[in-house]
Amino acid sequence: MEYTVHKLARLAGVSSRTLRYYDEIGILKPARINSSGYRIYSQAEVDLLQQIMFYRELGMDLNNVKSIVTSPSFDPTQALLEHKRRLLERRTQLDVLIANVDRSIAATEGRCTMTDKEKFEGFVQQMIDENEAKYGAEARQKYGDEAVDQSNARLKGMTKEQHDESARLANEIETTLALAFETGDPAGPLAQKAADLHRQWLTFWWGSYSKEGHAGVAQMYVDDERFTAYYDKRQPGTARFLRDAIFIYTGQKA
Amino acid sequence: MEYTVHKLARLAGVSSRTLRYYDEIGILKPARINSSGYRIYSQAEVDLLQQIMFYRELGMDLNNVKSIVTSPSFDPTQALLEHKRRLLERRTQLDVLIANVDRSIAATEGRCTMTDKEKFEGFVQQMIDENEAKYGAEARQKYGDEAVDQSNARLKGMTKEQHDESARLANEIETTLALAFETGDPAGPLAQKAADLHRQWLTFWWGSYSKEGHAGVAQMYVDDERFTAYYDKRQPGTARFLRDAIFIYTGQKA
DNA sequence: CATAAACCTTTACGTAACGTCAATGTCAAT
């Protein structure tokens, strides 16, 4: 199937100006130009436009999108998986916002009180998202393939049950950690429970366990922006808090 | 509690430039200016900023936001209820996008085909949103309460409808599954129909769908005695049969 | 066959919501 600008624009729900602009900045060029100078798009361009729109939906600026989709190592399928991960993240952020608005409604009715900080929960995420959009591409380029390969290899070796178990653990870590963070005490029972869950989770992936390795990973959560972003996505400072808790758990000096 | 620009900015996760701009365009003026010309914000401004940020999150432009929040008939509590409605809408749209990306992944793996139109499902909504943002404020001012009431009714109706739909699906799964079990063939059309119904049912509850999740649940039906008991209550072996059918449906190896 | 409607083209200026200097003043703490 071939499309002119307007046809493709209507299909995708964007303006023809947008497509011309995308051509201008070299992010989406038509398959060919016909004898009258009209832009003609075909299958590959339809799929690429979809990819671009996923990135845009997730708030990435066109410059970044361009550097990703024009990269020779761009893998559409991997990108789709990444889109899905980001969309799910976005949905949990939306849930935080919805919880926020719920509490705000309750507050106006005097059914509860909110601190000023709580009034902006779920919005702050934006900053992190933008940060990810800015540095994410670069980080992917740095660690990308290596990390992907590694995790894929592990994944193949795991049975589905193991996979489920690890997912369950990861989930429990997240919720326990969120609760522990509220207490503010990395030595407290909740934080130590989170650390222990994290040990279990790690043992899954490594097949073995060592206190040194555990502490090392914990430190990495603070040093490596990718992990920091992941753990801090709900509450900034969570990565650091987890590291502190794990240091105490492993008996490491902080 | 009183805030300077920077303090309030950090609290809300925006830049101080943004707050100065909001002052400039008259959308959020500080409570007062101190003797050195500093902007000082207090409680009312914190709450108003939250409102503004909800509108912004939903894609409304500042001009519209201004005309709403500066209107003498602006009702913060009503606005919060409206925010919630819009956020929930936004979430269902996100779910459409997630379903889209799921199908797109399946398509790249050759597990299904997609029309070009389907590739942009969930994006198109944007246009409607923007349209709503443009003319919504005006319409609300004109029809305000009536529209709100209507949408509230729709929400209530929707949830009941959804509830009914899921019950209907569950019922259909049970009968189809019973018939399919008679055939003894988990790859047959009846069993596959049951698997598909089960997918629909699952999508209802999860808001999204993934093969892995589907297969995981299927395995759980066999592993967890509570579920096994439920599905086997009529015919022992039904849980296992359903799992096999779903594994075939999702293309999983049994 | 003409002609209007509905496309397409490039060029170019406009806009929203800030980001980012620059030049300057204020405040708290060492």
Added chain:
DNA sequence: ATTGACATTGACGTTACGTAAAGGTTTATG
């Protein structure tokens, strides 16, 4: 007393298009 972190007001820059102008092409219709 000075340093560093804050504040102020301009003012120009940027992104991702919108919008209009001036014109060529295609297609449907009288």
